[in-house]
Amino acid sequence: MLLRRKGMALMLMAVVLMTGLLQGCSFKADEKDGPGTELVLWTFNELHEKFFLQMADQWNQLHPDEQIILKANTFPYDNHHSKLAIALQSGVGAPDIADIEVNKIGNFLKGIPQLIPLNPVIDPEIKNIVPSRVQIYGKDGKYYGIDFHVGAEVMYYNKEILDQAGVDPDSIVTWADYAAAGKQVLAKTGKPMATVETNDLWNYWPMISQQNSDFLDDKGELTLDNETNIKTLEFLQQMVKDKIAIPAPGGGHHMEEYYGFMNKGGAASVWMPMWYMGRFTDYMPDLKGKIIIRPLPAWEKGGFRSAGMGGTGTVVTNQSKHPDLAMRFLSFAKLSKQGNVEIWKQLGFDPIRSEVWTMPEVKAKNKFTDYFGPNIFDTLIEVKDEINVVHIGPKTPDIASAVRNKILYRTLLNGEDPATVLHELADELR
Numbered sequence: 001m002l003l004r005r006k007g008m009a010l011m012l013m014a015v016v017l018m019t020g021l022l023q024g025c026s027f028k029a030d031e032k033d034g035p036g037t038e039l040v041l042w043t044f045n046e047l048h049e050k051f052f053l054q055m056a057d058q059w060n061q062l063h064p065d066e067q068i069i070l071k072a073n074t075f076p077y078d079n080h081h082s083k084l085a086i087a088l089q090s091g092v093g094a095p096d097i098a099d100i101e102v103n104k105i106g107n108f109l110k111g112i113p114q115l116i117p118l119n120p121v122i123d124p125e126i127k128n129i130v131p132s133r134v135q136i137y138g139k140d141g142k143y144y145g146i147d148f149h150v151g152a153e154v155m156y157y158n159k160e161i162l163d164q165a166g167v168d169p170d171s172i173v174t175w176a177d178y179a180a181a182g183k184q185v186l187a188k189t190g191k192p193m194a195t196v197e198t199n200d201l202w203n204y205w206p207m208i209s210q211q212n213s214d215f216l217d218d219k220g221e222l223t224l225d226n227e228t229n230i231k232t233l234e235f236l237q238q239m240v241k242d243k244i245a246i247p248a249p250g251g252g253h254h255m256e257e258y259y260g261f262m263n264k265g266g267a268a269s270v271w272m273p274m275w276y277m278g279r280f281t282d283y284m285p286d287l288k289g290k291i292i293i294r295p296l297p298a299w300e301k302g303g304f305r306s307a308g309m310g311g312t313g314t315v316v317t318n319q320s321k322h323p324d325l326a327m328r329f330l331s332f333a334k335l336s337k338q339g340n341v342e343i344w345k346q347l348g349f350d351p352i353r354s355e356v357w358t359m360p361e362v363k364a365k366n367k368f369t370d371y372f373g374p375n376i377f378d379t380l381i382e383v384k385d386e387i388n389v390v391h392i393g394p395k396t397p398d399i400a401s402a403v404r405n406k407i408l409y410r411t412l413l414n415g416e417d418p419a420t421v422l423h424e425l426a427d428e429l430r
Helices: 001-025 045-062 079-088 121-126 159-165 174-189 204-209 227-239 256-263 274-283 323-334 338-346 354-358 365-370 376-382 396-411 417-429
Strands: 039-045 069-076 097-101 153-158 193-195 244-248 269-273 291-294 312-316
Touching: 039 045, 039 079, 039 323, 045 069, 045 323, 045 338, 069 204, 069 256, 079 097, 097 323, 121 323, 153 159, 153 274, 159 174, 174 227, 193 227, 193 256, 193 269, 204 227, 204 396, 227 244, 227 396, 256 274, 269 274, 274 291, 274 365, 274 376, 291 365, 312 323, 323 338, 338 354, 354 376, 365 376, 396 417
Parallel strands: 039 069, 039 097, 193 244
Antiparallel strands: 097 312, 153 269, 153 291
C-alpha cells in the first residue's frame, strides 16, 4: 500500500508538472536550420533567456561541428522554482539547464542534490573568478551553480543633493560618518539621506556581512539573533527614528512607488548591489548624470566596504541527456572571458571573472557609462578583496522569508525592539 501511494504521488507530480508546462508558456528556440543537439533551458527572467540565446548563437559560430539548438522557457519566479523542484523530485521532465535564485538554492541542495557537479569546468577557473559566487551554490566541496554577477553592494549617491547640503561623499568613511552626513542633508535640504527596505534583504544583509556576520554560520547553524545582527538592526531603526532614513515607498527598492519617489530626487542615497544599476537606467531616467557610485561605509576604519548580494546560479540537472555539452556551454556562457564581457554588455551586471573589470570592453560607451560615468568598475576594483561570502543552506529560504515578511516590517515600520523580534523569529526557525 505504501509503495502504491508513493507511485501515485510521483505520477501526480508528473501530471502537475506537464500540465503547468503546457499551460505556462511556449518554448522559444534559438532559430537555426540543420542538425544540432537540443538543450532545454528554464529560467524566471526574460533577460537571462535572451542572454543564453545570444550565447548559443556565439557558441554555434565557434563550434560549427557541435551545434546547439537551445530551447528556452521563462516562467514566473515562484512557478519556475516549483516546477523545477517537482521535476527533479519526480525524476521526469526536468530541463538540461536551469536558473535557481540564491534564496531558493537551499531547497535544491537538501539530501543528495539532483544536479550535476560543475567542478570539471569551475575548478580550472576558480583563480580567475570571485570564488564566493560559486561557493554559495556548493555543498561538500562540489559546486552546482555558476552566478551571473558578483552582486557587490555599493552606495549610490545623488551628488546634486549632497552638493546642496555641502556634503562630500568621499569624506564618508564609516557608517557613523554616514549618519552624521545624513543629519546635515536633512537639516539643509529637508530630504532623507536614504531609504531602507522593509520587504527585502538588500540593505540589512550586506550590513551584517560587512562585519563577518550572517544569518547562518559556516556549519549551517542559525545565527540570525546574534549580537552583531541585533546591533545592526538597532542602527537601522535609529536612522529611521532620526528621519535620516525612511522606509522605502512601497516597501522595497523594486516598487513602482519607490522608482517615482527616487526619480524626483526623494532621497540623497541608497545602498544596493551593482546589479541595481539597470533599475536606475530603466526606471529613474531623470537622475542620469546625478548618481555616483562609491563603496559602502565601513563599520570601522579599515573594515569591509562591500558584500556580495543576490544572484542566480545556473545548474545542469541530472536528467540532462547531454550533461557534458550542457556543462561546457554553461562554462562558455558564464565563465569564459567572452561570456563575462557579454554579461556586462547585455545585462549590465558586474561579472564574476575579475580580469574582465579592467578590459577595454567594460569601459566602452553604453547606457550605463552614459548614466553613471566611465569609471563604474573603479569602485568594484577598489573593494575586490572586501566581498565576504554569505552562507547559504537548506534553512536560507525560510530565513529570507522571515526577514522579508516579519523582521524588517516589525522593527522598521512598527518600531518593535530588534532584539526581541530577532530572538522570537530565530526560536521559531530553530
